[in-house]
Amino acid sequence: MTNPRLRIAPSPTGYLHVGTARTALYNYLYARQKNGVFVLRIEDTDVERSSKEMTEIIIEGLKWLGLNHDEGPFYQSDYFSHYTDYLPQLEKTGGIYRCFCTPKELEERKQNVIAEKKAWKYDRKCLHLSDEEIKENIEKKKPFAWRVRVPEGKTSYDDLIHGVIEKENSEIEDFVIVRSDNTPVYNFAVVIDDFRMKITHVVRGDDHISNTFKQLHIYRLLDATPPSFAHLPLILDENKAKLSKRTGTVSVLAFRDMGVLPEAFVNFIALIGWNPGGDREIMSLSEMTDLFSFEKVTKKGGVFDYKKLEWMNSKYITNYDSSKLLDLTMPFFRSAGIETSSFDREKLMKIMDSVKEKARYLKDIPELTRFFFEDVKTYDEKGKAKYLTPERIEHLKVLKEKLNSLKEFSHDEIENIYKTYAGEKDLKGGDIIHPTRLALSGRTEGPSLFLMMEIMGKETVFSRLTKIIESDIL
Ligand code: GLU
Helix, strand or coil, X not given: CCCCEEEECCCCCCCCEHHHHHHHHHHHHHHHHCCCEEEEEECCCCCCCCCHHHHHHHHHHHHHHCCCCCEEEEEHXXXXXXXXXXXXXXXXXXXXXXXXXXXXXXXXHHHHHHHCCCCCCCCCHHHXXXXXXXXXXXXXXXXXXXXXXXXXXXXXEEECCCEXXXXXXXXXXXXXXXXXXXXXXXXXXXXXXXXXXXXXXXXXXXXXXXXXXXXXXXXXXXXXXXXXXXXXXXXXCCCCCECCCCCCCCEHHHHHHCCCCHHHHHHHHHCXXXXXXXXXXXXXXXXXXXXXCXXXXXXXXXXXXXXXXXXXXXXXHHCCCHXXXXXXXXXXXXXXXXXXXXXXXXXXXXXXXXXXXXCCCHHHHHHXXXXXXXXXXXXXXXXXXXXXXXXXXXXXXXXXXXXXXXXCCCHHHHXXXXXXXXXXXXXXXXXXXXXXXXXXXXXXXXXXXXXXXXXXXXXXXXXXXXXXXXXXXX
């Protein structure tokens, strides 16, 4: 068997949708697993609705997810005039014909049929034109479209996910493949492209199943073996309706912009509608590549569960490489107005490590760490009443002096001072830890105190303790 060739073929008429990203992912996984090729083809023949900007957004989104293509991007618009090159070949088979019906005529006939409470399908008026009538129309330069003549019988194919699906040809109308302005319709362009690009597996959304039957008729006329088809179930929102812009976030880059890690996002979308078996949920792209199979893709739609994404993202953040995490968090610091330049990279990485476990999204990190970078202006009210009592402030005073004697202002040395002091005074750790934390961060919760102190450095720690000791903020 030759190596498979797969493709993702987005239409740049909108942002990169979550559903398209998942389709790209399954194509990618299968291509990688089978040492195949993953092609990116931009289906931009709908000139009015497509834009260059959207194309860039789609490419950027796929890149962000790490779904790198091997060939392309190919643009359908570059090939625009070539689709019709196939018409003579198809005409020879007798399987296509010119349709001179105008949109107005079609609409009138359609309304008549509907008035009789019947379903409309093209009535084949032009299939029955005589050779003379056709000749005459052509001579008169009457515009015409090309339609496929769908024969009697049934059309069926074996879907890699749904199994054998069959359709009565009587349900498929003689459909247009080239419009009267000579432009190809999607069903035609997609077949010609998949054929030219030697695509072996077409993996796409369920909503294309009905198109597949039409496309199979084009393959038949081309005398070409159709690719294998796999139609993926829809992604649903929490109300089990099709995930849409109206009910939630559907743009992939919007998830990046809220601070979802690409690895977490890829892992999360992979599991909407695919279950590799077992209860393992956290998987890298290469692990998923090994495990992927169409048999394990569900037939029914899968729900996009935001809570699960949040959980998964926080797991990924917790285990992420600090240096990479820092790079990805920098834009979030900037948009939160936090100036990080007073810390060197090593310290910034420690700051990342100190809050990794608490962040659900990267956008949480600036707020979790703001006090490292900025002076404390407000103190938690409840905490103030509870922890900054005169007695405890007295402890802070003594502790500050003890800390002053430290040669190295490090986590272990600081911890040693606190432990010894608590022992001497018969205090619980919290009796001195909570007041210190509040004095240093204004908060009652946060990263490990001693690590936080080490990162802040002696100078900052001292000035913040002094502020509490000397002022009467209570
Ligand atoms: N451009 C089509 C879409 O975005 C591609 C469908 C296909 O993969 O054949 O839905």
